[in-house]
Amino acid sequence: MPGIVLPPFPDDVPTQPLVIVDYGLVKAGDEAEIETLWQAATVKGFWYMKNHGADDLIEPMFEMGRETMALPLEDKMNYWQGNSGGSFGYKAAGATTVDLTGSKDNAEMINISKDDAISYPQKVHTGYPEPVNARMESTVKPFVQACMSANDTILEIFNKRLGLPAGTLARLHSLEEPSFSEARCIKVPASPGSTKIAVGAHTDFGSLSFLANGLGGLQVLLPGQDDWRYVKPLPGHVICNVGDALNLFSGGILKSSVHRVLPPPLAQSYYDRWSLVFFTRPGNSVHLKALVDQSETIAQAVKDAPDAMHDANATAFEWFQRRQAKWRASNQKGLEDYLASRGTEHTKALV
Numbered sequence: 001m002p003g004i005v006l007p008p009f010p011d012d013v014p015t016q017p018l019v020i021v022d023y024g025l026v027k028a029g030d031e032a033e034i035e036t037l038w039q040a041a042t043v044k045g046f047w048y049m050k051n052h053g054a055d056d057l058i059e060p061m062f063e064m065g066r067e068t069m070a071l072p073l074e075d076k077m078n079y080w081q082g083n084s085g086g087s088f089g090y091k092a093a094g095a096t097t098v099d100l101t102g103s104k105d106n107a108e109m110i111n112i113s114k115d116d117a118i119s120y121p122q123k124v125h126t127g128y129p130e131p132v133n134a135r136m137e138s139t140v141k142p143f144v145q146a147c148m149s150a151n152d153t154i155l156e157i158f159n160k161r162l163g164l165p166a167g168t169l170a171r172l173h174s175l176e177e178p179s180f181s182e183a184r185c186i187k188v189p190a191s192p193g194s195t196k197i198a199v200g201a202h203t204d205f206g207s208l209s210f211l212a213n214g215l216g217g218l219q220v221l222l223p224g225q226d227d228w229r230y231v232k233p234l235p236g237h238v239i240c241n242v243g244d245a246l247n248l249f250s251g252g253i254l255k256s257s258v259h260r261v262l263p264p265p266l267a268q269s270y271y272d273r274w275s276l277v278f279f280t281r282p283g284n285s286v287h288l289k290a291l292v293d294q295s296e297t298i299a300q301a302v303k304d305a306p307d308a309m310h311d312a313n314a315t316a317f318e319w320f321q322r323r324q325a326k327w328r329a330s331n332q333k334g335l336e337d338y339l340a341s342r343g344t345e346h347t348k349a350l351v
């Protein structure tokens with residue numbers, strides 16, 4: 001919030017260092033920087049990114065989020081996402097579970113479809129509260145475009161490194177096809193001293209996520225690790241990660257790592273936590289499976305990891321809807337439903 005000096009991220013909590021990727025260099029074709037990005041995406045699946053082109057739009061996006069969340073609950077519920085697998089619109093706190101015992105989340109979210117933002121004022125999927133509409137053209141659409149532009153460049157780099165024919169990943173994430181790609185603003189209310197999970201452990205459903213947050217709280221459980229570590233927010237940097245769709249397309253070469261959100265640590269827990277994400281997801285009709293027929297590298301990766309999931313047996317639309325619906329507390333009748341909300345993550349991360 002402008003004018004408020006937030007306490008710094010503490011230096012005595014377990015923290016996961018991540019490399020910083022300079023998007024400006026990546027875009028300019030700097031081979032050393034592209035190698036840094038590739039290493040980050042194929043080992044940890046998470047990295048910081050600077051010079052990404054969306055900096056000036058982040059604070060206006062948070063303003064949109066603050067004005068939206070300040071509306072009375074009944075007004076926000078007019079834009080409720082529903083419980084059948086949709087995600088555009090408003091999600092009230094407590095709609096999802098955060099662990100196997102069925103504890104509820106405490107994160108409020110407003111999700112705005114890239115299709116609705118790009119086509120505004122024409123509605124493709126749904127309508128939004130007035131603070132979103134008021135900023136759709138000045139803020140939301142340019143934010144979505146800046147994030148898509150950065151993520152498209154990254155997809156092109158991964159396409160080349162994976163040995164795929166030119167334009168393959170671009171076609172699977174075509175702007176023309178409707179998708180679940182969306183911008184999200186999240187509020188986790190101040191909860192002094194609490195360590196109760198705010199957003200449960202998950203891997204992201206789609207391909208690439210682009211995250212801005214001012215206070216800590218994001219934790220990762222990276223491949224080969226068995227302890228949760230905070231990711232320290234760095235001013236002027238976003239946190240990027242690979243999601244399940246890219247993990248599947250690449251035969252597991254690109255890592256979709258497990259993460260969750262706790263209240264901000266220690267002194268930071270006295271403040272509301274705001275975060276902002278853009279999710280790039282494949283077109284709705286795209287089949288989520290390893291692209292073995294189009295790349296020797298991917299075919300080999302699949303042969304080398306016979307036990308991993310290489311075909312979701314679902315389109316991007318079906319995969320997203322199923323996971324989203326099963327994550328809803330009201331749809332979970334037991335462990336089987338909870339498990340159906342999971343993605344490519346290892347079972348150790350379920351609790």
Ligand SMILES: O=C(O)CCC(=O)C(=O)O
Binds near residue numbers: 184213217275
């Ligand atoms: O708020 C955050 O830091 C992360 C949110 C997240 O993981 C998500 O919305 O998928």
Ligand SMILES: [Fe+2]
Binds near residue numbers: 202203204259
């Ligand atoms: Fe996430």
